[in-house]
Amino acid sequence: xxxxxxxxxxxxxxxxxxxxxxxxxxxxxxxxxxxxxxxxxxxxxxxxxxxxxxxxxxxxxxxxxxxxxxxxxxxxxxxxxxxxxxxxxxxxxxxxxxxxxxxxxxxxxxxxxxxxxxxxxxxxxxxxxxxxxxxxxxxxxxxxxxxxxxxxxxxxxxxxxxxxxxxxxxxxxxxxxxxxxxxxxxxxxxxxxxxxxxxxxxxxxxxxxxxxxxxxxxxxxxxxxxxxxxxxxxxxxxxxxxxxxxxxxxxxxxxxxxxxxxxxxxxxxxxxxxxxxxxxxxxxxxxxxxxxxxxxxxxxxxxxxxxxxxxxxxxxxxxxxxxxxxxxxxxxxxxxxxxxxxxxxx
Amino acid sequence: xxxxxxxxxxxxxxxxxxxxxxxxxxxxxxxxxxxxxxxxxxxxxxxxxxxxxxxxxxxxxxxxxxxxxxxxxxxxxxxxxxxxxxxxxxxxxxxxxxxxxxxxxxxxxxxxxxxxxxxxxxxxxxxxxxxxxxxxxxxxxxxxxxxxxxxxxxxxxxxxxxxxxxxxxxxxxxxxxxxxxxxxxxxxxxxxxxxxxxxxxxxxxxxxxxxxxxxxxxxxxxxxxxxxxxxxxxxxxxxxxxxxxxxxxxxxxxxxxxxxxxxxxxxxxxxxxxxxxxxxxxxxxxxxxxxxxxxxxxxxxxxxxxxxxxxxxxxxxxxxxxxxxxxxxxxxxxxxxxxxxxxxxx
Numbered sequence: 001x002x003x004x005x006x007x008x009x010x011x012x013x014x015x016x017x018x019x020x021x022x023x024x025x026x027x028x029x030x031x032x033x034x035x036x037x038x039x040x041x042x043x044x045x046x047x048x049x050x051x052x053x054x055x056x057x058x059x060x061x062x063x064x065x066x067x068x069x070x071x072x073x074x075x076x077x078x079x080x081x082x083x084x085x086x087x088x089x090x091x092x093x094x095x096x097x098x099x100x101x102x103x104x105x106x107x108x109x110x111x112x113x114x115x116x117x118x119x120x121x122x123x124x125x126x127x128x129x130x131x132x133x134x135x136x137x138x139x140x141x142x143x144x145x146x147x148x149x150x151x152x153x154x155x156x157x158x159x160x161x162x163x164x165x166x167x168x169x170x171x172x173x174x175x176x177x178x179x180x181x182x183x184x185x186x187x188x189x190x191x192x193x194x195x196x197x198x199x200x201x202x203x204x205x206x207x208x209x210x211x212x213x214x215x216x217x218x219x220x221x222x223x224x225x226x227x228x229x230x231x232x233x234x235x236x237x238x239x240x241x242x243x244x245x246x247x248x249x250x251x252x253x254x255x256x257x258x259x260x261x262x263x264x265x266x267x268x269x270x271x272x273x274x275x276x277x278x279x280x281x282x283x284x285x286x287x288x289x290x291x292x293x294x295x296x297x298x299x300x301x302x303x304x305x306x307x308x309x310x311x312x313x314x315x316x317x318x319x320x321x322x323x324x325x326x327x328x329x330x331x332x333x334x335x336x337x338x339x340x341x342x343x344x345x346x
Numbered sequence: 347x348x349x350x351x352x353x354x355x356x357x358x359x360x361x362x363x364x365x366x367x368x369x370x371x372x373x374x375x376x377x378x379x380x381x382x383x384x385x386x387x388x389x390x391x392x393x394x395x396x397x398x399x400x401x402x403x404x405x406x407x408x409x410x411x412x413x414x415x416x417x418x419x420x421x422x423x424x425x426x427x428x429x430x431x432x433x434x435x436x437x438x439x440x441x442x443x444x445x446x447x448x449x450x451x452x453x454x455x456x457x458x459x460x461x462x463x464x465x466x467x468x469x470x471x472x473x474x475x476x477x478x479x480x481x482x483x484x485x486x487x488x489x490x491x492x493x494x495x496x497x498x499x500x501x502x503x504x505x506x507x508x509x510x511x512x513x514x515x516x517x518x519x520x521x522x523x524x525x526x527x528x529x530x531x532x533x534x535x536x537x538x539x540x541x542x543x544x545x546x547x548x549x550x551x552x553x554x555x556x557x558x559x560x561x562x563x564x565x566x567x568x569x570x571x572x573x574x575x576x577x578x579x580x581x582x583x584x585x586x587x588x589x590x591x592x593x594x595x596x597x598x599x600x601x602x603x604x605x606x607x608x609x610x611x612x613x614x615x616x617x618x619x620x621x622x623x624x625x626x627x628x629x630x631x632x633x634x635x636x637x638x639x640x641x642x643x644x645x646x647x648x649x650x651x652x653x654x655x656x657x658x659x660x661x662x663x664x665x666x667x668x669x670x671x672x673x674x675x676x677x678x679x680x681x682x683x684x685x686x687x688x689x690x691x692x
Binding site for chain 1: 408416417419422423425426429433438439440441442443445450453454457462569598601602605623624625627628629630631632
C-alpha cells in the first residue's frame with residue numbers, strides 16, 4: 001500500500017496541511033519545502049486522495065465534459081441537464097468531443113491531467129476497451145463521474161439507464177407486434193451499455209419459442225456505410241421483419257434504407273430504437289422509441305460531480321445510479337397495417 | 347490613433363521584444379519593468395496588435411468555440427467541420443454554450459480574456475445587441491473569428507451564408523407554390539443574420555402583387571411556448587397558408603402544432619425552413635429546407651482562425667466570407683395535394 005498524506009506529513013515532520021499545500025504548489029509554501037515534500041512523495045509512491053485535489057483554493061470554476069459525439073440527441077439533452085446544474089454553481093462547462101476515437105480520448109485525458117478543470121464528466125468512446133488512460137486520469141484525483149457509456153472498473157459514480165431491461169423490453173415489444181426475425185443493430189461490441197442492451201435482446205429472443213435465431217449487425221460511425229449495410233441486410237433471402245436499433249442514428253439510417261428500397265416501415269418491417277430524436281413522433285411513420293431520461297441523467301451526473309468537488313458526504317460516489325428509460329410505441333411498430341404508408345410514397 | 351508597440355518601446359527606451367514580453371507577463375522580465383511598461387501602455391492607450399498575442403511561445407493548443415445552442419443540427423455539423431481542421435493541427439476544441447443568454451456570453455468572454463485559449467470561434471446569442479464584451483475580447487488580441495451569427499462591427503473574419511438571398515428565395519418558393527399569406531417565424535430581431543433573412547422575406551412579399559401583407563411572428567427559445575404561439579397563429583380568423591421558419595426548431599414546432607390541430611401540411615399549410623435536420627426527408631410530410639453548408643462553414647472558420655494563429659498572410663482576416671445555402675423543395679411545399687396526408691393521421 002502506498003502512503004497517505006498523514007504518513008507523509010509524519011515522515012517529513014510537517015503538518016498535513018503544509019504537505020497538502022506543498023503538493024498543490026501553494027504560494028504560501030517555500031520552494032525548498034515543496035521540493036522536500038515532492039521528493040518524498042515520489043519516493044514513497046504517494047497517490048493523492050482522489051478527491052483531495054478539490055481542496056485547492058484556486059479553482060478553475062470549469063468542468064470538462066468528454067463525450068463521443070454531438071450529433072446525437074441523447075448527448076445534446078444531457079448537456080442541457082449538466083449546464084443547468086453548472087449554471088447554478090457558477091461553473092463553465094468545457095465540452096471535448098472524442099468522435100468515437102480512442103486515441104483522441106487518450107489525448108484529451110492526458111490534457112485534462114494537467115488539472116485545468118475542477119472535475120470531469122465522461123461518456124467513453126465505442127472503441128474504449130483498454131482503460132489505462134482512464135485509470136491514470138482517475139488517479140490524479142480530479143473528480144470524475146461517468147454517465148451513459150460508463151467505465152465499470154473505475155471506482156467512481158456512474159449514471160446510466162436500465163440498458164439490459166430496455167433491450168429486453170424493446171425486443172419483446174417487436175415480438176408482440178408480430179415480428180419473427182428481429183435484427184439487433186449496434187456500433188460497438190465492447191461498451192458496457194452495448195453489452196447490456198445486447199444481452200437483453202438475446203434473452204428476449206431465446207424466450208420466444210420458435211424465434212430463437214439471433215441477427216446481430218455491427219455498424220460503423222459512418223451514416224452512409226450504415227445505410228448500405230442495412231440495405232444489404234434487407235436484400236437478404238430471409239430478411240428481418242423487425243429491427244431493434246441500439247442507437248438513434250442507426251434508426252435514421254434504417255428509414256433512409258427503407259425509403260430507398262420502397263420497404264413499407266411497420267407493414268413490412270417494424271423498427272424500434274433507443275432515441276431522443278425530437279422528430280421521432282413526426283417521422284413517416286412515427287418512430288417507436290426507448291427514450292432515455294437524458295436531461296435527468298446529465299443533471300444527476302453533474303450534481304454528483306459537484307458533491308465530490310465540494311466534498312459533500314454522498315453515498316453515491318462509488319455507486320451505479322440507474323435512471324429508467326421509457327418505451328414509447330408508435331406507428332413504426334404498430335400491429336395492424338397503417339391507413340397510409342408514407343414511407344415509400346415520396 | 348493609439349500608439350503601437352514600437353512607439354511604446356521607443357518611449358520606454360526598451361526593445362520591442364522586451365515590451366512585448368512585459369505585456370505578456372513573461373517570467374524573463376522583472377516586475378519593475380513590467381510595471382513601467384503597463385503604466386505607459388495604459389497612459390498612451392496602447393492596444394495590442396490583434397494577432398500579436400499568437401506570437402506567444404507557450405500555446406495552449408486549444409481553441410474555444412462559443413455557440414448559442416447545441417440542439418441544432420447547424421451547429422453540430424459546423425462543430426464537426428471545425429474539429430476536422432483542429433484535429434489536423436493537433437488542437438483541442440473547447441465548446442462553450444451560451445444558451446442564447448447574453449449574460450452568459452459576457453461571462454464566457456471575460457473568462458476567455460485570461461488567454462487560456464489560442465483562438466476563439468464564435469456565433470453570438472439571439473440577445474446580443476450590446477457588443478462591448480466582444481469589442482473588449484477582440485482588443486485582447488486573442489484571434490477571433492465569427493461564423494453564422496456574426497458581429498458585423500468587429501473587424502475580423504466572418505463566415506456566413508447568403509442569408510438575404512436565401513430569405514428571398516424561400517419566400518418566393520412559397521409564393522410559387524401557391525401561398526397567398528406567408529408568415530415569417532423568427533427568434534431574434536437583433537441578429538445580423540435574422541435581419542437579412544427578414545429583409546429577404548419582406549422584399550419578396552412586396553414584389554408579389556396583391557400579396558403584400560407581412561406577418562412576422564417572433565418566437566422564444568422554448569419549444570413548448572413556440573408550439574402554442576403557432577397554434578394561436580393558425581387559429582386566427584385569417585391564418586397563413588405558408589410559413590417560412592428562419593430556424594430549424596421553429597419548423598419542428600410547426601409540425602407539432604399542425605399535428606395537434608389536424609392541419610394537413612402541404613395541403614392546408616406549406617412550410618419551408620432553414621434547417622440541417624438529418625430527418626427532414628423522413629418527416630411526414632418531408633420538409634422543404636434552406637440548407638446551410640454547415641460543415642464547410644465550420645471548416646472555413648477554423649481554417650481562417652488557424653491562419654491568424656499561425657500568422658499566415660491572409661486577405662480574409664477582415665472579410666466577410668459567404669458560403670451559399672441550397673433550397674431543397676420537398677413535400678411540405680408541394681404544389682399539388684399529396685397522395686397521402688400523414689401529418690394528421692397519427
